[in-house]
Amino acid sequence: MANFMAGKIEVYIRNKEFPAQRTFVRGPSDHPCMDKESLIYERIMPDVDRLALEVVTDFAKEKGLQVEICDVSTFKGKLKASVKGIDKTPTIIIGKNRIEGELASELLRSKLESTLTS
Numbered sequence: 452m453a454n455f456m457a458g459k460i461e462v463y464i465r466n467k468e469f470p471a472q473r474t475f476v477r478g479p480s481d482h483p484c485m486d487k488e489s490l491i492y493e494r495i496m497p498d499v500d501r502l503a504l505e506v507v508t509d510f511a512k513e514k515g516l517q518v519e520i521c522d523v524s525t526f527k528g529k530l531k532a533s534v535k536g537i538d539k540t541p542t543i544i545i546g547k548n549r550i551e552g553e554l555a556s557e558l559l560r561s562k563l564e565s566t567l568t569s
Contacts, residue, residue, distance in 0.1 A: 459517040460563075461544040462507050463537050464500035466524045468492040494524075499553045503541035506556050510563045 471493035496504070504520065511518045522528045523540060535544070543550040543559075548566040550559065 459519050460507055460511050461519045461521060462504055463521045463523055463528075463532055463540055463542040463544075464496060464504055465540040466494040466496050466522050468494055468524070497540075500541045502556060503543065503554070503559060506559045507543055507563065510560060514567065 469492065470490045472491040474489045474491060508518055510516075521531055523532045523537070532538070532542075537551075539551055541552070543563070545563065545566045550562050550566075554562065
């Protein structure tokens with residue numbers, strides 16, 4: 452565990468917003484011209500990000516590590532990702548090691564194991 456000292460794994464993912472429902476809000480008076488249309492959005496995580504998060508969560512649980520999730524679609528998440536030079540998701544950081552992009556579950560798990568032993 453030479454490169455791994457923090458006891459946590461950082462996972463950078465992205466949620467996308469899609470309109471899920473249209474609603475109408477009645478204005479202060481009962482006149483129809485005061486009504487407002489409003490959209491309710493649903494946040495959906497892409498499959499590649501969801502898969503990476505599941506693999507990391509299981510791995511961390513087995514190893515007794517914490518998982519810190521950062522959603523780069525939020526202002527705070529974008530800022531944190533920018534500071535760390537992250538421009539794609541999923542990105543996983545363990546100590547000084549970085550795993551970026553889409554990987555099959557087995558390959559991702561193998562890379563996670565190798566970061567703990569390097």
